[in-house]
Amino acid sequence: MADKSYRDAIRDAMMEEMDRDPNVLIMGEDIGVYEGTFRITAGMLKKYGPKRVLDTPIAEAGMAGTAVGMAMLGLRPIVEMMTMNFSIVAADQILNHAAKVRYFSGGQVDVPLVIRGPQGAGVQLSAQHSQSFESFYGHFPGMYVVAPATPADAKGMLKTAIRGRDPVIFLESAALYGMKGEVPDDPDFTVPFGQARVAREGSDVTIVSYSRMLQVSLTAAERLSKNEGIEVEVIDLRTIRPLDLEPAYASVSKTHRCVVVQEQWKPFGAAAEIAASISESNFDELDAPVERVTGEDVPMPYARNLELLATPHEEQVIAAVKKVMYANG
Amino acid sequence: MAKTKTESATAVADPACVPEWTDILRQMILIRRFEEATEREFRRGKIGGYLHVYIGQEAVASGIITAIRKDDIVFSGYRDHAHALALGADPSRVMAELFGKSTGLSKGKGGSMHLFDVEHGFYGGYGIVGGHVTLATGAAYALRYQGTDRVALCYFGDGAMNIGSFHEAMNMAGLWGHEGMCPIIYIIENNGYAMGTSVERHSALTDLSARVLAYDIPSEKVDGQDVFAVRGVADRVVRQVRETGKPYCIEAMTYRFSGHGAADILQPYRTKDEVEEHRHRDPIIILRNRLGEMCGLSDDDVKNFDESAQAEVARALKFAEESPPPEPDDLYRDVVAE
Numbered sequence: 001m002a003d004k005s006y007r008d009a010i011r012d013a014m015m016e017e018m019d020r021d022p023n024v025l026i027m028g029e030d031i032g033v034y035e036g037t038f039r040i041t042a043g044m045l046k047k048y049g050p051k052r053v054l055d056t057p058i059a060e061a062g063m064a065g066t067a068v069g070m071a072m073l074g075l076r077p078i079v080e081m082m083t084m085n086f087s088i089v090a091a092d093q094i095l096n097h098a099a100k101v102r103y104f105s106g107g108q109v110d111v112p113l114v115i116r117g118p119q120g121a122g123v124q125l126s127a128q129h130s131q132s133f134e135s136f137y138g139h140f141p142g143m144y145v146v147a148p149a150t151p152a153d154a155k156g157m158l159k160t161a162i163r164g165r166d167p168v169i170f171l172e173s174a175a176l177y178g179m180k181g182e183v184p185d186d187p188d189f190t191v192p193f194g195q196a197r198v199a200r201e202g203s204d205v206t207i208v209s210y211s212r213m214l215q216v217s218l219t220a221a222e223r224l225s226k227n228e229g230i231e232v233e234v235i236d237l238r239t240i241r242p243l244d245l246e247p248a249y250a251s252v253s254k255t256h257r258c259v260v261v262q263e264q265w266k267p268f269g270a271a272a273e274i275a276a277s278i279s280e281s282n283f284d285e286l287d288a289p290v291e292r293v294t295g296e297d298v299p300m301p302y303a304r305n306l307e308l309l310a311t312p313h314e315e316q317v318i319a320a321v322k323k324v325m326y327a328n329g
Numbered sequence: 330m331a332k333t334k335t336e337s338a339t340a341v342a343d344p345a346c347v348p349e350w351t352d353i354l355r356q357m358i359l360i361r362r363f364e365e366a367t368e369r370e371f372r373r374g375k376i377g378g379y380l381h382v383y384i385g386q387e388a389v390a391s392g393i394i395t396a397i398r399k400d401d402i403v404f405s406g407y408r409d410h411a412h413a414l415a416l417g418a419d420p421s422r423v424m425a426e427l428f429g430k431s432t433g434l435s436k437g438k439g440g441s442m443h444l445f446d447v448e449h450g451f452y453g454g455y456g457i458v459g460g461h462v463t464l465a466t467g468a469a470y471a472l473r474y475q476g477t478d479r480v481a482l483c484y485f486g487d488g489a490m491n492i493g494s495f496h497e498a499m500n501m502a503g504l505w506g507h508e509g510m511c512p513i514i515y516i517i518e519n520n521g522y523a524m525g526t527s528v529e530r531h532s533a534l535t536d537l538s539a540r541v542l543a544y545d546i547p548s549e550k551v552d553g554q555d556v557f558a559v560r561g562v563a564d565r566v567v568r569q570v571r572e573t574g575k576p577y578c579i580e581a582m583t584y585r586f587s588g589h590g591a592a593d594i595l596q597p598y599r600t601k602d603e604v605e606e607h608r609h610r611d612p613i614i615i616l617r618n619r620l621g622e623m624c625g626l627s628d629d630d631v632k633n634f635d636e637s638a639q640a641e642v643a644r645a646l647k648f649a650e651e652s653p654p655p656e657p658d659d660l661y662r663d664v665v666a667e
Binding site for chain 2: 025056059061065067068071074075092096097107141144
């Protein structure tokens with residue numbers, strides 16, 4: 001085990017896989033000479049050369065679409081989106097092509113493609129650079145969508161993505177890049193998709209979350225434990241598609257109360273799907289309606305105070321936990 | 330069939346009366362008869378969805394696909410039956426796909442627009458106009474990355490040149506070509522219409538092959554009704570692209586004799602006279618007349634070819650009709666790898 005940042009965990013995963021398999025390559029905007037906006041790809045051009053570390057024009061559809069073609073021919077391209085906000089320029093290549101070609105070819109091709117990059121708010125990038133895309137991509141069959149919350153998961157899940165046979169939307173949290181955590185050294189350490197985990201045990205309320213909101217939820221849980229004596233069980237989904245809600249169902253069977261926390265907007269968000277599934281699965285066991293904590297339903301503003309108001313924070317999570325316990329005021 | 334004077338002045342193909350030319354004629358007749366049968370079966374309700382046939386454009390598929398190697402690869406848009414057949418896909422399995430049967434090329438999951446036959450180098454069959462051009466470009470990069478001298482063909486219509494990702498692909502192809510990493514031939518099947526919108530109405534610059542020059546991709550036009558001319562250009566261009574790893578664009582001037590799709594009955598965007606005028610330049614008649622003049626191909630020979638094509642199509646129809654539909658469980662297969 002080594003103490004690594006989320007950023008370094010992602011870079012380590014890519015470089016270890018590039019060392020392991022010559023079919024792995026990475027492409028993106030300013031990832032080579034410039035070494036990446038978030039410096040995830042620092043040093044890679046020098047080590048692997050321009051055929052494997054491709055600086056592309058500012059052409060998201062071009063890079064995503066060409067990567068689909070590369071993947072169909074047996075390469076394992078990783079496409080870095082400078083931010084996932086730009087990936088919607090490539091929506092046709094991702095949703096109409098990458099996610100469909102295995103199915104409509106009757107299974108004649110694999111598409112081992114990873115599209116990765118940061119998303120989410122927190123650093124005053126305003127409306128076009130702060131969005132979250134898990135429900136957008138999670139809606140479509142034919143792909144995996146993952147959103148790791150820790151450095152270890154970032155590394156282990158990225159390796160699973162690179163070694164897979166299907167397109168993976170790998171959603172990184174820009175606000176977590178500097179976060180440190182224990183990461184296994186084993187180069188074959190991987191984290192399988194579709195396996196949620198219990199991030200904190202508790203008996204009173206279940207919180208279901210993922211990515212950065214998982215960390216917010218854990219902080220809230222510690223405060224509730226210390227200040228209120230409320231023990232929250234926190235479930236880290238890790239994968240958005242396919243969702244593994246079994247640990248959440250088991251937890252709610254125990255706690256009878258549930259809060260789902262997401263950064264994105266409330267309407268049609270991931271939390272709606274999760275809350276509906278828990279209501280279906282645990283209807284008779286619930287002592288309160290499933291509560292959702294979400295971002296405010298507005299484009300992300302620039303001003304710091306407004307951005308903070310638009311983004312979920314610990315106090316809202318704490319209030320939601322108290323609400324499902326009927327313990328407010 | 331109208332008597333047509335052949336116009337092959339620009340042909341550079343070997344004019345020797347090698348059997349290959351009669352093979353090409355037979356292939357084009359098979360494609361024609363196959364497509365005519367699909368139109369009938371669509372009207373009978375045996376084929377659903379959209380149906381876009383290649384009638385009138387046969388020389389563009391056959392003239393270039395016969396010039397590539399077995400290990401080369403081809404991408405196409407939604408008017409894709411001819412490309413699959415020219416690559417050697419089993420006509421019975423193509424027809425079965427159109428009938429939505431489990432024995433179809435794509436197991437009945439794709440239909441007319443999504444034929445795939447990877448074993449024969451056919452990588453599809455795509456329904457978003459122009460959307461596949463990026464894929465073919467990346468595939469070409471992969472061929473070079475893997476150290477091979479294989480090449481990719483990417484077919485698309487004139488209408489495909491107006492989608493944004495087309496231009497992103499062209500620019501990247503031009504750049505990769507500088508490094509010898511993009512062995513691809515883009516083939517514009519310029520049949521004059523993007524569905525019902527004429528080239529004059531959809532492209533600010535109507536000289537389509539000139540548009541790709543902006544991306545440092547050399548290009549040329551060819552008479553797409555004259556398979557001698559098409560094949561002549563293809564032989565030279567395929568050799569060049571294979572050697573250099575640089576992209577090239579061929580604009581084949583052609584015409585579709587049928588509507589855009591099987592539902593395009595009124596065709597308000599063109600006149601009957603215009604269609605009739607182009608029918609005088611039927612690529613199959615141009616080739617058979619040329620072979621008749623040069624190589625003594627007789628009417629009986631052509632009749633035999635036609636009968637054999639009709640028999641093949643009849644076999645395909647019988648196979649498609651008698652094949653079972655996909656199993657209900659197939660609904661859930663091939664979404665992701667199992």
